[in-house]
Amino acid sequence: MSSRGATATASGGPNEVITKQITSDWENREYIEVITSNVKRIADFLNSFDMSCRSKLSQLNEKLTTLERRIEYLEARVTKGETLN
Amino acid sequence: MPLLKRVIQPSYVSRVPLVPEWVRDESGHVFPALMPATEPPQDLEAFTNLSLSNLISQLSSLSKHAEDLFGEMIADSTAIMERTISLQGRVDKLAVKVKNLDSNVEEVSLQDIHMRKAFKSSMLFDQQVVSRDTIPAAMLDIYNHCDQPPPLDELNPYRDDGKDGLKFYTDPAYFFNLWRDEITKETEQIKDNKKKPGKPKGDGRKKNKIRQANTTRIDKHKQQAIEKGEHIHGVHYKTPAQVCVSVIAAETELL
Numbered sequence: 646m647s648s649r650g651a652t653a654t655a656s657g658g659p660n661e662v663i664t665k666q667i668t669s670d671w672e673n674r675e676y677i678e679v680i681t682s683n684v685k686r687i688a689d690f691l692n693s694f695d696m697s698c699r700s701k702l703s704q705l706n707e708k709l710t711t712l713e714r715r716i717e718y719l720e721a722r723v724t725k726g727e728t729l730n
Numbered sequence: 731m732p733l734l735k736r737v738i739q740p741s742y743v744s745r746v747p748l749v750p751e752w753v754r755d756e757s758g759h760v761f762p763a764l765m766p767a768t769e770p771p772q773d774l775e776a777f778t779n780l781s782l783s784n785l786i787s788q789l790s791s792l793s794k795h796a797e798d799l800f801g802e803m804i805a806d807s808t809a810i811m812e813r814t815i816s817l818q819g820r821v822d823k824l825a826v827k828v829k830n831l832d833s834n835v836e837e838v839s840l841q842d843i844h845m846r847k848a849f850k851s852s853m854l855f856d857q858q859v860v861s862r863d864t865i866p867a868a869m870l871d872i873y874n875h876c877d878q879p880p881p882l883d884e885l886n887p888y889r890d891d892g893k894d895g896l897k898f899y900t901d902p903a904y905f906f907n908l909w910r911d912e913i914t915k916e917t918e919q920i921k922d923n924k925k926k927p928g929k930p931k932g933d934g935r936k937k938n939k940i941r942q943a944n945t946t947r948i949d950k951h952k953q954q955a956i957e958k959g960e961h962i963h964g965v966h967y968k969t970p971a972q973v974c975v976s977v978i979a980a981e982t983e984l985l
């Protein structure tokens with residue numbers, strides 16, 4: 646973060662320069678913390694989204710399987726089918 | 731320990747990454763070691779820049795995992811959609827067929843009903859769900875990064891029993907074999923049970939069992955009377971041998 650970095654001024658003493666550096670470092674750390682927590686939030690959201698989607702897809706899959714079995718049963722009842730003759 | 735499916739890297743954003751390098755010590759011995767990839771930054775600003783650059787790579791790793799995750803979901807939902815479409819087609823066909831059915835027009839003979847072929851389902855059941863073919867890409871990536879098992883199979887020529895040495899260390903087919911053995915045993919048991927109920931071969935006669943001596947009614951009444959407090963004189967009957975002996979003794983006394 647060169648734009649945020651502290652630069653020593655000719656008028657200030659060494660203490661002032663160090664204070665400015667530390668202040669800007671704290672600001673930078675806060676900025677990094679914000680980004681890190683947001684990355685964590687994104688990861689949390691993605692995990693929960695994945696879990697909920699998977700559970701819903703599996704429910705749907707189960708229902709589809711049941712429906713396919715029913716349809717197959719009905720088709721077998723309706724169709725004449727081949728005879729042994 | 732939980733198995734992580736997707737790992738976002740780098741985990742430590744403020745650390746200088748370590749890379750394997752060949753290092754020479756004071757005695758001139760060369761050995762591999764993990765060394766920092768770059769010189770550690772000397773001032774605070776450089777450290778901030780390092781952390782930020784690591785954060786950017788973390789974000790890129792996150793987006794890669796997110797893309798993979800959505801890709802898997804799209805594949806699953808596409809498969810479900812295709813099944814739904816085919817199911818819809820079958821339902822439509824069935825509806826048309828049911829509408830066209832008319833009991834007055836079609837004659838169904840009783841003979842035809844009995845001569846029908848047995849129904850055979852065309853449904854395919856999922857088998858070997860947890861196999862190498864169905865492994866998710868993220869899991870396969872983790873698997874490929876794992877260490878190889880030690881090459882114990884190279885020692886196979888020195889084994890007397892002819893078994894694979896590596897299978898004592900790791901055996902992916904262990905649970906399948908266990909299940910197969912169990913099923914085979916069950917099938918054999920069922921076969922044996924079917925064979926057993928047949929009629930036993932022989933002359934067909936049953937052997938007469940010797941009846942066990944039970945307590946007679948007199949004994950029961952005696953027992954009841956004793957329980958009530960009555961005193962019964964025991965009558966001792968002589969056996970035929972005892973009777974003979976006593977008769978002979980009486981005759982000798984008379985003589």
